[in-house]
Amino acid sequence: MDKLRSYDLASLAELLQVKLDGDATIKISGLATLANANEGDLSFYHNPLYFNDLLKSRASAVIISPQQADNFPGNKLIAEQPYICYARASHLFAVNTQENYGLAESAHIHPQARLGEKINIGNNTVVEAGASIADGVSIGANCVIGRNASIGKDSRLDHNVCIAHDVVVGQRAYIYSGVVIGSDGFGFAKEGEKYHKIAQLGSVLIGDDVEVGANTCIDRGALDDTRIGDGVKIDNQVQIAHNVEIGDNTVICGCSAVAGSARIGKNCVIAGGVGIINHVEITDNVTVTAMSLVNQSITRPGSYSSGTGLSNTLEWKKNIVRFRQLDSMAKSIKKYLTTK
Amino acid sequence: MDKLRSYDLASLAELLQVKLDGDATIKISGLATLANANEGDLSFYHNPLYFNDLLKSRASAVIISPQQADNFPGNKLIAEQPYICYARASHLFAVNTQENYGLAESAHIHPQARLGEKINIGNNTVVEAGASIADGVSIGANCVIGRNASIGKDSRLDHNVCIAHDVVVGQRAYIYSGVVIGSDGFGFAKEGEKYHKIAQLGSVLIGDDVEVGANTCIDRGALDDTRIGDGVKIDNQVQIAHNVEIGDNTVICGCSAVAGSARIGKNCVIAGGVGIINHVEITDNVTVTAMSLVNQSITRPGSYSSGTGLSNTLEWKKNIVRFRQLDSMAKSIKKYLTTK
């Protein structure tokens, strides 16, 4: 690793705007969990599960709530919300992971593309005609920004990212390597046994502060646009089909798939490996647990699940035989109880 | 968006070879759903669910069946199959989304590659020795066409596509960004605790009129080839393992996975997130619903499913406990009923 920046505790308290309790001159050069922290590390305590780690931690300083502060005798940064304070602190110790390319000589930037100021475009990246790259955007190597696509201010794209024509990405987006946005939706008209492709004339509109994880795909709409709200966080390997709409601040974890024209509300949490079938609507504030299949609309906030839970394979084999008999079993019981 | 082409209704009727009923001179500059259409838009009516939208539509013209034509007072294109007519019309309003690169200067085309006529090869794309690119093929940026691979006439590849050595792609294929075809199958021989890699000596053979969605992978065969039939449509993020065979006109939706040596028949529909285990055989005309696990061969046409359906998480937790007791529960019932 590059040598991370180092701070004295007083500077950290000021940068994070929290109260300091302890030795203001101590040097902090890293962040670590309570259990793994060594001298020079800052740590944080936010979860009672780690109370024993707190007592034994070798961290030079700990971010801690005022209520818990007495439990740590060492140097402290006192924060009402230690986990959020840790999130802020993390950026103080992050290396700038994107190379400073400027406009790489090997990049292919069309003369009719519009570029803002303080832009970074990596090697071999292609920016097509009419594309618009706002101020402060940083794009890695081997990307393609399609015709008339637009990337909002201070957004960052890693490497090998494909943004198709006319796609709109908002401000402060973070798009990881291998992402494909604006590929054609999967739309066909069947005639006999053959499928005729339907040209996908919509686009993809992505709000501000959106994160799109590595190798995720978001398809363009058939006629209307696929829409991703502000503050949406999408993990790796997620598939968002054409004409999906996702409300603000919804989180979608890895390997989930959202089929065509499904609508997900605001502030939802879709765990990993979830499947959401086409045309269903999910209201705001819904949680769907891992690997569930949402095969109907969800009209009330709450948590939803499917699956059988895990079993030993031999027992499971017996139980799935019974699962297939479940309806007839239920009928027998009902009949028996009724005839008594 | 680039300004889309505009047509008068008479021209559209001629291009689509359908009967016109109404004002032949009206200008049509876009396609839209009945609900969202505005002046200048063409729309289509094919599903009774949208009957109210039809009555209220502001579309300048509607594609409609002869049986339904009386229900729309405005300008009409009369088509026996309005949805197929819409599919055809969609292409009249599509922009050409692939840049016209010609043979990009930055492309690396091996002197021993064979190129047909009217070929488009994008920036930084690598075409290795012995590769064959037929007439009318259009390839985007940052692709790799491996040694002796062959791409059939009028096929299109988007960006960052990898076609490995000796893979054969048929005519009129559409391969989206991030696709990897011809990676090694996942084959090992176990000796003690260690795995020895088995070289994958087969290839991938893809028929005509195949679509392969973004970030999908199709592995090469171990000894024989992996085979994808004519007219097969594969969505995004699908995984096709080594030696799989897929019959003509089968559709595989997003995030499905087909394990090694599985065989899928013709005219099947594999919905999203489906898993098909290795060596199973699925006959023709089978539908598998979303997120089902096909853990046995399917010998009769029809629709197949697995999973539990969605529940509230608290209720679900109670029910999965009972699922694990299902076999013993069934036995108790049987015993009780028998001993009565």
Added chain:
Amino acid sequence: MDKLRSYDLASLAELLQVKLDGDATIKISGLATLANANEGDLSFYHNPLYFNDLLKSRASAVIISPQQADNFPGNKLIAEQPYICYARASHLFAVNTQENYGLAESAHIHPQARLGEKINIGNNTVVEAGASIADGVSIGANCVIGRNASIGKDSRLDHNVCIAHDVVVGQRAYIYSGVVIGSDGFGFAKEGEKYHKIAQLGSVLIGDDVEVGANTCIDRGALDDTRIGDGVKIDNQVQIAHNVEIGDNTVICGCSAVAGSARIGKNCVIAGGVGIINHVEITDNVTVTAMSLVNQSITRPGSYSSGTGLSNTLEWKKNIVRFRQLDSMAKSIKKYLTTK
């Protein structure tokens, strides 16, 4: 295909260090299954399922165990473990699929990158400052090797691979096209409805002899590192989240997802499409069958499963209604049996 190498049977016996029984001068120019072998092909017999194929095989020679040797009258290579012998033989017939680029002129190799000897770097590949590429490494086209990342001896990367800064890949790795290693883990701190990104300060450490399939993602850790043991084999489209640890010689099949901080032991087999939720621990020697959800830790070796098995969709619909009534049904039965 390029013409494969051809061997006489005596040379093959020597190269594979096995006993020859038959005509030592016969020419072998390919490998094939017993059923598909023709003159000039070597085949292998290891599974009684293929006994009839053995009897009818047209192979010019067969790899066979001493116990079974009498069942094949033709030329034989006698190996204690025919399948492992086949695995070794497969490499004798493999073409070298990576182009010999040397250091491609169009590659962007930072002057501060450290390169070993006998290195192959493909077109347009970017190697950033401080990156270290050991002896014998072969990298395809359009890859990015991030700052201070390190690739161990004799490793091979295909095309469009992204290795982020500071990631460590061991020796003899095989990393397929489209892989992304070292993207940020999916970590946020929630404040009100908004999510604050947590900088991911850990890295990814990958042992020796690891295979990573096409379009797979492995995220970097939040504070500590994500760790992949020696001999681990990961298939295509797998998602490994931040701070996951995977023990030596564990196999993870296609489309599986391992959520944050999960730990998988040694010598496990995780089948395709499996989901493993965050923070669970799986002990050594565990098998998880296809598409199972591991939603709890597994402390005992063995095989584990979830799901319902496959049914006809109409029957399935009835049974999933009953699944939702399972707990109340079980209670009714219990009550009835108790009150008798």
